[in-house]
Amino acid sequence: MANFELISRLANDSGGKIILLVMDGLGGLPRTADGLTELETAHTPNMDALAKAGSTGLTIPVARGVAPGSGPAHLALFGYDPIQYEIGRGVLEATGIGIEVLPGDVAIRGNFCTVDANGLITDRRAGRIPTEEGAKRVELLKQIKLPGVETIVEAVQDYRFAVLLRGSGLNGDIADTDPQATGVPTLPAVAQSPAAEHTAKLVNQWLAEAAKILKGHEPANMVTLRGFAMEPGLPKYSEVYKLKAACVAVYPMYKGVSRLVGMDVIPTDIHDHPADEFKRVAGIWNDYDFVFCHIKYTDSRGEDGDFDAKVKVIEEVDAALPILLDLKPDVLVITGDHSTPATYKAHSWHPVPTLLYAPKTHMPDRAQAYGERECMGGALGQFPAAELMPLALGHANRLAKYGA
């Protein structure tokens, strides 16, 4: 995106402070033909007041008609063209649990599985063993050494773990070893291009060792590897936006993406409620120019198809919002990364209601509340999510004038 280069050229390190509050999967659909969406149903006096005072619009995460995953949807919110910049799943998994992924590393997602005496898969998720059982076996896997390559293995959750290979000449262009079926053996690592053949050989060596070590540790007596990926080399927030940025999120993946763009990831507890997260934002507010705060459970309840529960999460966020408002950010953006309508039970492509509150610089529009239909006639129009960061920077007086 040409604009991205322009913005990084114009960005300066003075100006106002910004909060980007993202309710995952915020956008919704009405339950009945003439009904209201989740956001329109929710009692949200605080967000309504912000929408009434400030600017509203709708963001398109990746492209019209395209439902995005959380990775590209967040890259877009962070200002990166989500088609140009891609983050592999392995990298998301690794960074999400705090493994630092450096340029040249190959990161991989691992699953424990169950194989029978003939090596045929009987359970692709090893009976969904609990996290502590997975962790015990990860300790065994840590013993595996590869020639000339550092190997990092860490438990993620339940039957999932992450592997990172560090060394020279590595390449992540390797197909998944999970055959996505039972009654068949796990697949060997197969290079998808000549440059990855050396790495595939090393991975197969590691898999052979893993099979030996895990023998007898039923139900998790074998592994599959997926999502081979390399560090994507994303330009960092401090370089492109001249922002000292922090992330407050409870879920690993969002921490992972934030770390890849150079945000400091603030420690949180997986059980944090919105108010807890907002208090963490308050706790670090003096140290940062920009804080990204992520609320997970709007998306989860949307995927559950639980309209009322999604409404409740939105209301909980609204009730806690004064904690953020008391910080008096120069720019407060509230949006979602994509829509997850409870009626659809999945991520969707519908544009996401977005509000921008910047009392010194925003253009008030005619929206009277924060909701999909109110945002349709707003001052920001309907626009690519990747242009939200420039808007926030502009409203914070952090972009120089372009040309004379």
Place this chain on the structure above:
Amino acid sequence: MANFELISRLANDSGGKIILLVMDGLGGLPRTADGLTELETAHTPNMDALAKAGSTGLTIPVARGVAPGSGPAHLALFGYDPIQYEIGRGVLEATGIGIEVLPGDVAIRGNFCTVDANGLITDRRAGRIPTEEGAKRVELLKQIKLPGVETIVEAVQDYRFAVLLRGSGLNGDIADTDPQATGVPTLPAVAQSPAAEHTAKLVNQWLAEAAKILKGHEPANMVTLRGFAMEPGLPKYSEVYKLKAACVAVYPMYKGVSRLVGMDVIPTDIHDHPADEFKRVAGIWNDYDFVFCHIKYTDSRGEDGDFDAKVKVIEEVDAALPILLDLKPDVLVITGDHSTPATYKAHSWHPVPTLLYAPKTHMPDRAQAYGERECMGGALGQFPAAELMPLALGHANRLAKYGA
């Protein structure tokens, strides 16, 4: 911009006639949270009637969040991607005072300054000497000859002048000689790339002569040179749009940009009021397909932070508008090049209210008046300013159908 090539391929030399009326820095912000903008405040019965009858929308000059200078903002209005096409300051200054800049020329902005006996700058603007004092010294500078290169020097205003070098092998990739400080000597011309070394040498020769000639002519006894730039090689209106186009503007810079895109620049008086400018449009109307008419003082009053004075300029334009309406243009576009909210006292990034009146072809929308909020729900939506020319051409029946 890919569209630009498409439009130039489709443009034909028949069809209707177009007026593009630009009020510089037109867009504004409300003075109070629930108040009106400058344009909304102004009593504009003529423009309101056009907005009610025709199509409205909001234009984005360069990119969301980016406040543009006048050069890129006008290039965009003229249909050129303002990121792809850049005009250097020296070229803007030279063309603005009527110096023709040809391909291969290097154009430079000059400032008179004051230096002490040791050559250290004591005043970067030479006490802001009046234009006639500057002009006297420019006559002296005209005597300087360079080997194999034609040198044109002209006074601009106050302590400012323009220099143009014409000859083969010239290159404008040279850093400013203004150190942006006092108590230090002026800088020599330094080439920023090997191709510019020959030119830098010639410029230093010129600077040495200038120092000699200006000695004793305090307070303007030395010069600095800035904004070295070459003719940008913009495609011309006659080629890309098949339009015979004219510019009616009172300020040099706007004349300059218009000349660079191939418009004929109509003589005006710096003291022209909107009605005077509109009469000049009427005077040449039979000779052109397209007239760009530029009103400067909306921007000036916005930069002054004088909300009421900006309102008055808009009202003056509206009162004079019947002069243009009497010409019965097939398409009349009224817009700004960017926003200059009086509350912000500077160019801003806010989208610009735009109206398109083409009684035979426009789509009436629900706007009841010409103003920011009315334009938000308009038929044209929110769109890049560089797409305004295609819209005008289309409404004038000057674009062939694309494909069969």
